[in-house]
Amino acid sequence: MSKILKDSTFFQKGQLPVYLYYTDHSGDLEFHSHEFSEIAIMFNGNAIYETDYSEEKISTGDVLVIPPGGLHCYREEKDVRLMNIIFHFEQLNIPVRNICHHPGYVTLFGIDPDFCHQQKFYPKFKLPPQILNTVETILITAYELQKTAAPGALLAVYGAFLQIIPLLLTHYSPNFQSRPLPLPEKFQETVNYMLKNYLNELNIAQLAPKASMSQSTFTRTFSKSLGKTPLQYLLHLRLEAAREFLRNGCSVSEAALKSGFKDSSYFTRLFHKHLNSQPRNWKKH
Numbered sequence: 001m002s003k004i005l006k007d008s009t010f011f012q013k014g015q016l017p018v019y020l021y022y023t024d025h026s027g028d029l030e031f032h033s034h035e036f037s038e039i040a041i042m043f044n045g046n047a048i049y050e051t052d053y054s055e056e057k058i059s060t061g062d063v064l065v066i067p068p069g070g071l072h073c074y075r076e077e078k079d080v081r082l083m084n085i086i087f088h089f090e091q092l093n094i095p096v097r098n099i100c101h102h103p104g105y106v107t108l109f110g111i112d113p114d115f116c117h118q119q120k121f122y123p124k125f126k127l128p129p130q131i132l133n134t135v136e137t138i139l140i141t142a143y144e145l146q147k148t149a150a151p152g153a154l155l156a157v158y159g160a161f162l163q164i165i166p167l168l169l170t171h172y173s174p175n176f177q178s179r180p181l182p183l184p185e186k187f188q189e190t191v192n193y194m195l196k197n198y199l200n201e202l203n204i205a206q207l208a209p210k211a212s213m214s215q216s217t218f219t220r221t222f223s224k225s226l227g228k229t230p231l232q233y234l235l236h237l238r239l240e241a242a243r244e245f246l247r248n249g250c251s252v253s254e255a256a257l258k259s260g261f262k263d264s265s266y267f268t269r270l271f272h273k274h275l276n277s278q279p280r281n282w283k284k285h
Contacts, residue, residue, distance in 0.1 A: 002071055005034035010086055016158050017088040020143045026074040026082050033071050036086045039108065039168070040064040041127070043136050045080035053120040061132050063168065065123040067113040072122070083139050085161060090275045092158070093247075099165065104172030106226055109165075110236060115228060127171050138163050187211045187221060194230070198237040199260045204230055239274055242267065246282040255279065 010019040017036070024045075031050070046059040052071040058064065066072055074080075089109040099105050107123045116122055127135065142160035145153045190211040194202065207230060208218035222230045242259035250258065256267035256279075271279045 003030065003032040005032060005036075007035045007088075010036070011088075016154055017091050018154075018158055018161050019086050020139060020146055020157055020160075021084040021086060022140070022143050023082055023084070024080050025077065026080065026084075029073065031071055031073045033069050034066075034086070035068055036088055037068060037109070037111075038064075038066040038070075038087075039085045040066065041083045041085070041132075041135060041139070043081040043083060043132070045078050045082075047077040047080055048075040049124075050075060051122055053122075058124075061126045061129065063125050063127060063172075065108055065111060067111045067116055067122070069113050070116065070122055083136070083143070085139070085164075087161065088276075091277065092161075094162065094165075099169060102169045102172075104169045106228055106233065106236060108168055108172060110228075112228060112232065115223065125172050127167075131167055131171055135164050135167055184211070184213075184221075187213065187218075187225075190218075191222075191226070194234065195237070198234050199241065199258075201260075202234060235270070235274070239271060242271065242279070243275070243282050246279055249283075252279045252283065 007017070010021070011017045026047070040063070042058055042060055042062045042064075044060050046057060048055055049058040049062075049064065050073050055075075064072075074082075111123065138160045142156045145156040190207055193210060194207065204215045204219060208215040211218050211221075213221065219229055222228075222233070226233055228236060238259045238261065242255045242261070245255035245258050246252070252268065253264040256262075256264040259267075261267035261270075268279055271277070
């Protein structure tokens with residue numbers, strides 16, 4: 001039976017749910033999963049990365065994204081230095097209204113575990129050496145402060161996480177194999193149309209023709225590219241917009257209406273289901 005790493009091991013109650021775990025011997029931990037999301041960055045070395053779906057070689061610069069419940073382990077490690085960023089993104093007070101439009105945002109910070117199980121993959125991409133060095137400097141500095149447990153150490157970790165988000169997004173390539181797959185131009189135009197009009201009534205019957213695809217092909221291509229179905233992605237964009245409206249002082253009913261929900265009760269249920277929090281918890285007091 002695989003081991004499940006618990007939130008309580010890393011996150012203190014009432015504090016920000018973000019933590020850095022730095023190791024040179026991840027192989028000591030056998031096949032396991034965890035209750036939180038994890039982004040693992042290989043600063044150096046190589047190893048075999050095994051999941052419940054596959055195994056492959058990983059090396060310096062590889063970035064692995066593991067959703068809650070994702071089974072994995074490392075074997076045959078050589079000269080490994082691995083930084084694990086563990087977090088609950090939906091519980092962090094991060095302004096996401098702009099970054100949620102980036103195609104890598106969902107995969108890195110909102111990947112659906114059920115989608116991973118359906119597609120039988122966990123996302124993986126590679127950072128170029130210069131960016132890897134920058135990310136390593138930022139995270140190691142924060143990690144050293146975290147070890148001291150001094151006042152403000154957790155804030156340093158949180159700040160480091162914020163700093164590397166745009167770096168990861170910039171160098172993320174949407175691929176679910178070992179290399180990026182080019183997407184049809186019309187498809188990309190349709191995704192851009194969704195990003196500009198997600199507060200309006202949209203459905204697959206409208207969107208698929210814009211991409212010059214059948215509804216089934218459009219849904220399949222969208223899921224493989226962005227990690228969610230078109231309707232899941234629209235819901236995700238609307239909920240993130242609502243969270244931003246709440247931060248800016250809107251009431252729950254105002255945030256619901258502005259983000260495309262006609263029923264505030266329905267909005268509240270969806271918000272709690274997908275963000276694991278009540279809308280009122282995000283309202284600026």
